[in-house]
Amino acid sequence: MIQLCPIADLTPGVVTRIARPDLPVPLALVKVSERVFCIDDTCSHETAALSDGWLDGYEIECPLHESRFDLRTGKPDCPPARRPIRTHVVQVVDGVVYVDETSVALSAETAL
Secondary structure, three states, X not given: OEEEEXXXXXXXXXXXXXXXXXXXXXEEEEEEOOEEEEEEOEOOOOOOEHHHOEEEOOEEEOOOOOOEEEOOOOOEOOOOOOOOOOEEOEEEEOXXXXXXXXXXXXXXXXXX
């Protein structure tokens, strides 16, 4: 597991971008109610930071072309995006958010 941030740093309904040298791809964290979701922070249609987009419940909208992605599944709701974004397994341990290292590594491989 990769440590990302204290859960206290997350505001419900606000996207937090995590881009660090120890991460192979930028990630976005979103707290909806009491659940925390982690996704790749890049739209699958065109290079755009989803963290610059808008949230509506469990969906995040790309700031460029208005495709919306489900935070739970990564699936897009409409074109132009056709491919899902990668979602990651999140654990909160002792108030700290962790993400599964294997899924983050797979994101880096598919980004190449």
